[in-house]
C-alpha cells in the first residue's frame with residue numbers, strides 16, 4: 001500500500017510540472033514556496049483510500065476481482081494508528097526548528113537545556129536520559145529545512161482541507177478537478193500560495209479537515 005501512496009504522491013509532483021502553464025521557469029511547476037510544494041503531491045494520496053479510485057486498478061492479479069470494501073475500511077482504520085503521537089511529534093520538531101531559527105544563536109548556551117525547554121510543551125512520553133534530538137536533526141542543519149520543518153505538517157493541513165472539497169463534490173468531479181488544475185497545478189509560483197489556494201477552495205485553509213482525517217476529532 002505504501003508503494004501505491006508513494007506512486008500517487010510522486011505523480012502529483014509530476015503533474016505539477018507537466019501541467020505547468022507559466023512563462024518563466026523560476027515560477028513554473030514545483031518552483032513554489034517551500035511550504036506549498038507538497039500540496040499537489042500529498043493531495044493525490046487521498047485517492048488511494050477512495051473505493052471509486054481503487055476500483056480502477058486495485059484488482060486481484062489472477063481473478064480480476066476488485067479490492068473488497070472491508071479491506072478498504074481496514075486500510076482507512078489502520079491509517080489512523082498512532083496519529084495522536086505522530087501529530088504531536090511532528091509539531092515538536094517544527095517548534096524546535098523554529099526556536100533555533102528565530103533567535104540569536106549566541107544566546108543559546110546549553111543545547112540540552114534549550115531543547116528540553118522547547119520540547120516541554122509537546123512532551124508526551126518521558127525522554128530517554130542523555131539523548132538529544134538537536135544533534136540528530138539533520139533536516140534543519142544540513143537538509144534544507146531550516147525554519148521550514150513545519151511545512152510537512154502545514155502541507156497536510158492544505159491537502160486534507162483541499163481534498164474535502166473533492167469529497168463534497170465527488171472525488172472525480174470534473175469542475176473541481178479543472179479548478180485544481182487551473183488554480184494550483186498550472187499556476188505554479190506565479191502568485192502567492194494563499195491567493196491560489198483561496199481561488200481553489202473559496203476561503204483560507206482550515207486545520208479541521210486534517211484533525212478529522214487523522215481521527216483526532218469526530219467526523220460530523
Ligand SMILES: [Zn+2]
Nearest residue numbers: 009013038041
Ligand atoms: Zn513530495
